[in-house]
Amino acid sequence: MASDRVLGAALRRMALALLLFAAASGTAVAQLVAARTETLAPAVFAARRAALLERLGDAAVVVLFAAPVHARNHDVDHPYRQNSDFWYLTGFAEPGSALLLRTRDGRPHATLFVPPRDPGSELWDGARLGVDGAAPLADEVRSNGALAAELKERLAGAARILVQDAGDGERRKLLDAALPAGGAAEAGELREALGRQRLLKSSEELALLQRAVDISAAAHVAAMRFAAPGRFEYELQGVIEASFLLLGARRVGYPCIVGSGANSCVLHYDSNRARIPERATIVIDVGAEYGMYTADVTRTLPSDGRFTPEQRLVYQAVLDAQEAAIAAVKPGATLRGIEQAARRTLGDALQAGGVVKERSQAMALLPHGTCHWLGLDVHDEAPYRAADGRGEVRLEPGMVLTVEPGCYIAPGCAFVEPRFHAIGVRIEDDVVVTAEGCVVLSARLPKSIAAIEQLMAEESHFPRLLDATEWER
Numbered sequence: 001m002a003s004d005r006v007l008g009a010a011l012r013r014m015a016l017a018l019l020l021f022a023a024a025s026g027t028a029v030a031q032l033v034a035a036r037t038e039t040l041a042p043a044v045f046a047a048r049r050a051a052l053l054e055r056l057g058d059a060a061v062v063v064l065f066a067a068p069v070h071a072r073n074h075d076v077d078h079p080y081r082q083n084s085d086f087w088y089l090t091g092f093a094e095p096g097s098a099l100l101l102r103t104r105d106g107r108p109h110a111t112l113f114v115p116p117r118d119p120g121s122e123l124w125d126g127a128r129l130g131v132d133g134a135a136p137l138a139d140e141v142r143s144n145g146a147l148a149a150e151l152k153e154r155l156a157g158a159a160r161i162l163v164q165d166a167g168d169g170e171r172r173k174l175l176d177a178a179l180p181a182g183g184a185a186e187a188g189e190l191r192e193a194l195g196r197q198r199l200l201k202s203s204e205e206l207a208l209l210q211r212a213v214d215i216s217a218a219a220h221v222a223a224m225r226f227a228a229p230g231r232f233e234y235e236l237q238g239v240i241e242a243s244f245l246l247l248g249a250r251r252v253g254y255p256c257i258v259g260s261g262a263n264s265c266v267l268h269y270d271s272n273r274a275r276i277p278e279r280a281t282i283v284i285d286v287g288a289e290y291g292m293y294t295a296d297v298t299r300t301l302p303s304d305g306r307f308t309p310e311q312r313l314v315y316q317a318v319l320d321a322q323e324a325a326i327a328a329v330k331p332g333a334t335l336r337g338i339e340q341a342a343r344r345t346l347g348d349a350l351q352a353g354g355v356v357k358e359r360s361q362a363m364a365l366l367p368h369g370t371c372h373w374l375g376l377d378v379h380d381e382a383p384y385r386a387a388d389g390r391g392e393v394r395l396e397p398g399m400v401l402t403v404e405p406g407c408y409i410a411p412g413c414a415f416v417e418p419r420f421h422a423i424g425v426r427i428e429d430d431v432v433v434t435a436e437g438c439v440v441l442s443a444r445l446p447k448s449i450a451a452i453e454q455l456m457a458e459e460s461h462f463p464r465l466l467d468a469t470e471w472e473r
């Protein structure tokens, strides 16, 4: 165990480093820190509800629930995050709430049920908006105590009842009790309709995404400056998550992946416990969440600050593949077409470089897809099939996706020479489709070999708080 004295000195060094970090990064940080708003105007959510009802038709009655609170143990809960669909339609962050959406007198009508004000609970858990405070968020706001009776009444005469998957807990019981005899609630149609709507991002959504991406990019740069052999993967995670919080992100959009050496070949590695070896690749796949939108950005570093010839060859092949894929992002394209562009380039480069003899071997080194939708969720819940059921979704301006080819040569890979073993590379950017092609939201974060080596040579603004071996004394 480290003594208090050591920790105190370490914390003083940390505070100083944070000041230096803020000063050195200058106006970019000042702009980021001056975050004005993390949510959107109530009118934005109202327009989304109207568009959803228009998609679903007049007869639909829609019920959505807030995300449940998940107990961690005893009287401690996991940190709460609102359900993305519920947030998308309400902008309301509190648990224990529900939304009833229907067409009334030819107009969309939203009733939001919220936890009532309660000084006893608020003493422990913080202020609630309550019925009056939430009034601007819906056409009608009621206490969640009224939900059971109101649901029963509204669902009784409904021709079509569409609900979000209510799970198997309290919400399910409430819903089952409210359903008319013989009535059934359908979940698939609502998921499909909301997914199609969430596919197209507005300019306000893109601004929040851009901020999430900018924060993630700044964290990547901090990690590049900090990375070195002998440090632990979790120290890089610490630099990254500290950067997220310092720049105003609420939380991570998904668990940080920092995998070095053989771990760089594990696609969703997130234990981040290993000491970083010399001459290793480090895959860093992280995304900050800002205003409920998440980034998803990956860079790969050479642990020593210089790529070895073998790492250089594999890295450049993946980078060429990623650039070919980004060039293929434009209206009318499909995710499969983009992936094919990446795989074609990767296969050619790996064969030309002598990493593999056959194309099929190169394909085996990239076992995952190269694109997914991005937005409120890192794997944004939106369909990949076209609405008419024929083939894939064709890209349209406003869609946001990741482009992330990789190449993973695990130790022991039988068909690749040992000098390439334990090299894992993934390069991931977030892009928005435009009328002409696409804009790379994460373009500010360098990815060329020269630029990464240059950044890694710069001094880190973060200190090592402790030499981790001190813990072992």
Ligand SMILES: [Mn+2]
Pocket (backbone or CB within 6 Å): 296, 372, 402, 404, 428
């Ligand atoms: Mn991704």
